[in-house]
Amino acid sequence: MLIVTVTALVIAAVSFLVPKNQSLTHLRIGYQPSTHQIAHMTAMEKEWWRESLAKFGINEVSDYEFPSGPPEMQAMLAGDLDIAYVGATPPITAIYEGLDAKIVAGVQIQGSHLVLRLEVDYTGPDDLRGLKVATFPPGSIQDTVLRKWLIDNGLDPENDLEIVAMGAGEAISAITAGAVDGVFLPHPSPVVIELEGSGRMVVGSGEMWLNHTCCCLVVSGRLIREYPDVVEQIIRIHINATKYNKDHPDEAAEIYARKVGWEVETVQYSLDTWDGYWVSDPRIGLNVTLEYAQVIYDLNKTRYDRVLTEEELFDTSFYDSIIEKET
Amino acid sequence: MTQLTSLLKKKIISFLKKKRIIEIFSSLVAIGIWEFVADFIVKNEFILPSFSTVATAFFDLLSSGIMVMDVLTSLLHLTIGLTIATCVGILVGAITGWFRVADRVADPIIEILRPIPPLAWIPFAIVWLHLTHYAAGFIVFVGAVFPILVNTYAGFRNVPKILVDSAEVLGCTKRHDLIKAVAFPSALPFITTGIRIGTGVGWMCVVAAEMFGVSKSGLGYRIFQKFYSFHQMDNLLVYMIILGLIALFLDSFFRFYIEERLLKWRKETVA
Numbered sequence: 001m002l003i004v005t006v007t008a009l010v011i012a013a014v015s016f017l018v019p020k021n022q023s024l025t026h027l028r029i030g031y032q033p034s035t036h037q038i039a040h041m042t043a044m045e046k047e048w049w050r051e052s053l054a055k056f057g058i059n060e061v062s063d064y065e066f067p068s069g070p071p072e073m074q075a076m077l078a079g080d081l082d083i084a085y086v087g088a089t090p091p092i093t094a095i096y097e098g099l100d101a102k103i104v105a106g107v108q109i110q111g112s113h114l115v116l117r118l119e120v121d122y123t124g125p126d127d128l129r130g131l132k133v134a135t136f137p138p139g140s141i142q143d144t145v146l147r148k149w150l151i152d153n154g155l156d157p158e159n160d161l162e163i164v165a166m167g168a169g170e171a172i173s174a175i176t177a178g179a180v181d182g183v184f185l186p187h188p189s190p191v192v193i194e195l196e197g198s199g200r201m202v203v204g205s206g207e208m209w210l211n212h213t214c215c216c217l218v219v220s221g222r223l224i225r226e227y228p229d230v231v232e233q234i235i236r237i238h239i240n241a242t243k244y245n246k247d248h249p250d251e252a253a254e255i256y257a258r259k260v261g262w263e264v265e266t267v268q269y270s271l272d273t274w275d276g277y278w279v280s281d282p283r284i285g286l287n288v289t290l291e292y293a294q295v296i297y298d299l300n301k302t303r304y305d306r307v308l309t310e311e312e313l314f315d316t317s318f319y320d321s322i323i324e325k326e327t
Numbered sequence: 328m329t330q331l332t333s334l335l336k337k338k339i340i341s342f343l344k345k346k347r348i349i350e351i352f353s354s355l356v357a358i359g360i361w362e363f364v365a366d367f368i369v370k371n372e373f374i375l376p377s378f379s380t381v382a383t384a385f386f387d388l389l390s391s392g393i394m395v396m397d398v399l400t401s402l403l404h405l406t407i408g409l410t411i412a413t414c415v416g417i418l419v420g421a422i423t424g425w426f427r428v429a430d431r432v433a434d435p436i437i438e439i440l441r442p443i444p445p446l447a448w449i450p451f452a453i454v455w456l457h458l459t460h461y462a463a464g465f466i467v468f469v470g471a472v473f474p475i476l477v478n479t480y481a482g483f484r485n486v487p488k489i490l491v492d493s494a495e496v497l498g499c500t501k502r503h504d505l506i507k508a509v510a511f512p513s514a515l516p517f518i519t520t521g522i523r524i525g526t527g528v529g530w531m532c533v534v535a536a537e538m539f540g541v542s543k544s545g546l547g548y549r550i551f552q553k554f555y556s557f558h559q560m561d562n563l564l565v566y567m568i569i570l571g572l573i574a575l576f577l578d579s580f581f582r583f584y585i586e587e588r589l590l591k592w593r594k595e596t597v598a
Binding site: 073077098179299 | 371372373374387449450454455457458539540543551552553555557558559560
């Protein structure tokens with residue numbers, strides 16, 4: 001009896017673990033509640049995803065919110081997401097670990113800010129010596145951009161100041177409580193801190209690394225191989241949503257405010273003060289993304305045997321095909 | 328012949344018990360099933376890393392030196408939290424268990440605070456204690472203090488009346504003498520059980536306590552800021568097993584050292 005029970009439990013567990021292949025009728029989209037990814041929110045609110053993909057047999061579109069990139073990519077690795085709006089580095093680390101997916105479109109460039117407490121004098125990077133600055137963990141875009149900028153300005157990120165890793169919520173609590181002297185976070189978090197009176201934005205990430213990639217659109221390998229028409233339509237929707245947001249920034253702010261439950265004025269202030277801009281062309285951030293891949297390789301040299309190439313990370317053919325058809 | 332078979336049977340059972348053969352055998356079978364399922368059924372190292380992959384990752388991490396540092400840092404956080412939780416838990420548990428008025432005063436506060444998950448305290452840990460080892464210790468404290476407090480309380484509430492009456496007849500009439508000589512020794516089995524449970528809960532909280540930048544090492548720090556960020560499931564599983572093994576060690580320490588040595592007088596119990 002015991003053997004039968006154990007065997008049944010093992011079989012049940014294994015059948016649960018092994019991914020199943022099903023036809024594509026339900027599109028599952030991952031995103032983060034960031035102003036960087038309003039293109040998805042616009043397409044979702046205006047029902048562009050559902051209406052434009054219905055002709056491909058997709059009768060259900062669901063979006064799933066994630067606090068940061070790593071859990072989002074974890075979900076994609078587990079086969080729970082078909083496409084993801086995400087920062088450029090989490091998919092790189094996931095692809096290093098076997099994620100079957102490619103970056104098919106750009107989403108947004110720059111858009112983070114270094115925020116310092118009001119009492120900290122700041123005239124240049126040298127003033128950061130001896131300070132404690134919170135940002136996302138090593139391997140994230142923010143950590144990578146911050147460290148590169150410090151090195152470019154003659155500072156040693158390991159010894160001249162202390163960089164502590166944490167999430168956006170904890171970082172906001174930390175600077176408010178004076179537990180850190182500054183934070184380097186993507187928008188809209190810097191605006192939240194400034195409006196609360198806990199700090200002021202001093203350097204935009206575009207000033208640190210001009211035109212550095214931030215978010216991108218990742219599509220699963222299964223969709224690329226088995227449903228290329230759907231992928232092309234997904235990118236077309238993304239291009240249209242991005243263009244719409246650029247043409248109607250006030251409405252984009254309203255859509256974001258409705259989606260995450262914020263005040264519209266706060267979102268508008270964030271969009272007025274950030275140095276980011278929305279894109280859809282994957283080539284705009286391609287070279288910087290390859291530099292990120294090198295950084296992630298350097299952090300895990302003992303684990304990875306090579307740096308990921310453009311072909312392994314990107315599939316620009318869909319975007320190119322759409323542009324070619326339009327011109 | 329029957330006697331010989333019976334003797335042989337007894338000898339085999341005695342051998343198996345003495346040498347922990349059953350435990351070793353069941354562990355080996357579990358490892359074998361794990362390896363088989365990972366290699367031949369799941370066939371995806373991300374979904375289920377095989378035992379051999381995890382073993383390789385273990386030796387890689389051990390040779391890199393970070394593992395020892397991480398274990399020591401996590402034990403430091405546990406020690407800070409558990410020490411304070413033990414002091415506070417025993418003190419408050421004893422007072423509320425012995426004095427009815429104190430119980431009525433503290434009970435609503437304790438019962439409101441007790442169900443709050445330790446993770447919910449993270450923002451206050453940052454605000455009150457900043458990014459220090461004490462902030463991590465605070466999260467461990469929140470997890471560990473209530474099992475100790477509640478068990479101590481139960482221990483003091485359940486002191487047999489006959490013991491108190493006997494002590495009073497023998498001249499032990501002062502309150503603090505009664506607590507010291509009667510109530511505390513009587514409650515000791517409850518207190519040690521509380522500390523044992525509190526240690527386990529506190530150890531579970533260590534992982535959460537190291538998620539928010541309190542240190543640059545620690546088992547929880549490495550799991551969330553490194554292995555999880557980089558989707559290194561084999562390394563993650565190694566640290567999960569280490570967490571389990573350390574918990575097992577701590578629990579065994581309590582079971583076989585504290586309870587058997589400190590509570591030697593409690594021989595006439597069922598277990």
